[in-house]
Amino acid sequence: MAVSNERRLLEPWQDPKAPPYLRIDRVTKTFGDLYAVDDVSLNIFKGEFFSLLGSSGCGKSTLLRLLAGFEYPTSGRIYIDGVDVTDVPPYARPVNMMFQSYALFPHMTVEQNVEFGLKQDRVAKKERQERVGEMLDLLKIMELRKRRPDQLSGGQRQRVALARSLARHPKLLLLDEPLGALDKRLRESTQFELVNLQERLGITFVTVTHDQEEAMTMSTRIAVMDAGQIMQVDTPTAIYEFPNCRLTAEFIGSVNLFEGKVMEREGDQVLIEARHGGILRMRSLHPHPLGTPVTVAIRPEKMRLSDGPAEDGVNRLSGVVEDIAYLGDVSIYRIRANGGQLVEMTLTNIQPRTEQALTWEQDVSVEWSPTSGVVLTE
Amino acid sequence: MKRRAWPLLGVLAFGYAFLYVPILLLIFYSFNESRLVTVWSGFSVKWYGELLHNRQLLDAAWLSIRIAATNATVAVVLGTLAANALVRHGRFRGRTGLELLLTAPLVMPDVIIGLSLLLLFVALRELIGWPDGRGFTTITIAHITFSMAYVAVVVRSRLGQMDASLEEAAMDLGARPLGVYRQITLPLIAPALLSGWLLAFTLSLDDLVIASFVSGPGATTLPMVVYSSVRMGVSPQINALATLIVAVVTLAVVIAGISLGRKPGR
Known part of the structure; x- marks a missing residue:
């Protein structure tokens, strides 16, 4: 099912000695009486394309926001590359996020949008321009660099958002419904492109989606969520062929x-x-x-x-x-x-x-x- | 079709006439040669010349402009802070109170605002000896209290339209809260700040009632001078002054319109 699965002897999640790159340890997040995320533990490994799959309101977006640092867990810890980031504010985390709405800054050009993160990190001007150029090249949007977001199509905006979130070379890229705002045909071609990009850069991707087809094509592994809990974590094939409960079986296919x-x-x-x-x-x-x-x-x-x-x-x-x-x-x-x-x-x-x-x-x-x-x- | 459009056009013309003829007449007679405002005797700009030598009027105008500018600046700062609290901070303790306080000046009669502030100033003076005498400071404070409410309304709607994930995205890209505000929020609400400033400026410039209550001897604002001089007989100087004010206000409205008309970011 996955577009490309390098055949290794043992995938990292099958190897009990492999150190997790992102470790979510018994995280719970409540809003009043509501358990948005309920005692979730997950190990995600370096270079994975991991999908959180579930219907709306299942807590997948909250979990993503916890990883980005926009919300703090009620209990539990989050480790990235061995470092406890649970209480680290979003601007100090080695994590970037691509928003569902793309959240491009409307008063800045494409170039300035991509440069924004590097500017905050006080990267020298020359290096900044080089890295912005690299990103624009990588996503094939060089010719759009002087445009403003309102002069771009949906697909182009998605690319700019992706370039902006990759420019800081994050350890972890979070994608909130990355293809949700694209039309069907564009969505299919973009799926393959995202996977290629991820394999080329070697950055660990965690994406949130309600679209099971999208999750099946792109992911190394999928976590199916419902009511704040994780029902099953496995490869797309295993989830499809061997669901472990009715909910997973009915949700996928x-x-x-x-x-x-x-x-x-x-x-x-x-x-x-x-x-x-x-x-x-x-x-x-x-x-x-x-x-x-x-x-x-x-x-x-x-x-x-x-x-x-x-x-x-x-x-x-x-x-x-x-x-x-x-x-x-x-x-x-x-x-x-x-x-x-x-x-x-x-x-x-x-x-x-x-x-x-x-x-x-x-x-x-x-x-x-x-x-x-x-x-x-x- | 054509014939049926006539009555509608007539109504429209009447509406325009109702709104604009008085102003146009006022401007027209400011160029009148005669001392009698309503009798046309030839074109002249002499009243503009005399206006420039009328110390009392000019002092009052300068005082009003200083008050209006100070008021607008402070009101924009306070109004923006209030709007921020209401839009960005969800349900905090005292939220309803703040909302009520912000809407009160919009619906409260000027007479009551003026009187209550006067009583406050008098009481304060007896208690702590401040404000010592009324004038520029008291009028400015009074104006700030109601114009910040208007600023808050304008800024609040703009902030509300702004996609909150823009600020999150900036923070996610490494900007600290102050940096986010400076680089993202402020530029995006700038048009609202500008129109809020102009609104506060205009409100202060033409306020007569509240200023009359809280001003003291020696601090006479422009509307107060105009009002009192009209009671002693209209001088074409007032027409000239009004023409100038209309010009300034029109310019301000046009600027605000242009800056607001620019498509805001989603």
């Missing part, structure tokens, strides 16, 4: 959930009696006690669809095609199972649409293998 009870264990597989009828057999290493309620999560593209009702057996459902959404490359089928449940599945359109056999109201059966999904306990 679409998923079919079948509730049921554990009936029997056979080696590394469990048999589950589904609430809507039928027996499911899934691979699970979790030691589920018999009788525990579980949820089986299966991605829509990991199911097989065939004509005619199913014969009895495990991981099989019969139903009727209720809806077909043709998206060009794939079609989404909604199937009303005989138990009453709605099952969603995607099929790649290998044949031209007109050739397809399946149509509305047709009797079909859905089938999957024990390794196609995961068993969730909550």
Whole structure:
């Protein structure tokens, strides 16, 4: 899923001896009664492109503001490169942020905007100009240097904001919805550019986004947040294939959930009696006690669809095609199972649409293998 | 269509006439040769010449300008501080009180402001011996108390429109709070400060009621002189003076308009 993953023997997060570059240690932030960030611990490593993913109000932005220093945690500590920065004000942190609104200074030219941070650091004029030039070159905005922010397009503003936040060579770059204000096409090309830039500069990026696709394409790792807590931290692939709870499964991509009870264990597989009828057999290493309620999560593209009702057996459902959404490359089928449940599945359109056999109201059966999904306990 | 537009144009013309004919007449008669203000007898600028030799009027004008300038400057500083507190510091203890205090002068009759300040000055003098006599200082203080409220309103709306993340961005880029204020906030609210200053200047320059209450012997402001001399019969000198004031005020309004009209940053 990630655009580029250098193949190392061991990724830093898999290596227990690797020192974290950014360490968030049991941080809590409350606003009155509200726990915006609730006991969050995270280790982020040098050179990572880390995404905080969640719906609005889940605390991801507050966490980012805590890292930037605009908010101070109610409890817990934050370390950057081994130094405790919890009480360091924003202007003294080796961290820069790219704001969602870009926050370009409207009374300054592009050049002056990029130069601003260097001026605060009292960098000599000659070096300042060199570094501003470097940044403008890097982001291909040299010809805009004399313009003011209100004379720029959205994409150009984004580049200026990025140049400005990179000019001080921060140890950590925070990006708040970096692509949120761009239109769809620009967003896709910018995603790849951001990743390339990050790999070239080797700066650790922490980004906040509510767009799961964006997080999947760009990140080395993703933390899924909900109600101030981190639900799961893992690589995009692992989060997609092996979500650890219903929330993560539902937040990333679409998923079919079948509730049921554990009936029997056979080696590394469990048999589950589904609430809507039928027996499911899934691979699970979790030691589920018999009788525990579980949820089986299966991605829509990991199911097989065939004509005619199913014969009895495990991981099989019969139903009727209720809806077909043709998206060009794939079609989404909604199937009303005989138990009453709605099952969603995607099929790649290998044949031209007109050739397809399946149509509305047709009797079909859905089938999957024990390794196609995961068993969730909550 | 054309015919139906006529009544509307008539109403518009009447509106303009209602607002501007008196002023135009006043300017017109300032160039009158005759001593009688309402009888035209030929073009002349002699009243402007006489005005320049009228010590009493000139002294009063100079006093008024000094008061207005001092008042405007202090009011801009205090009004900006108040606006900052209200916009940037969320809910602090005494916020409602401050807001109330800032709106009070906008709705309070001048007579009450003038009287209450006079009583305050008299009481203070008995208590601590200050202010010793009324004049420039007391009038300026009185003017500051109400014009800072107007400044606060103007600056507050401008600050409110300003994206707070601009200040955060500056701080994030290494600027300390004072640096942020100097390099980001001040330049962005500068047009509001300018128009606030001009507003405070004008308010002070044409205040008659409050100044009459808190001034003392020897400190007569321009509006007070004009008012008292009109009661003894209008001299075309007053027309000349009024023309000059209209010119200055128009210029100030135009400057303020231009500086505010420049597109503010988002």
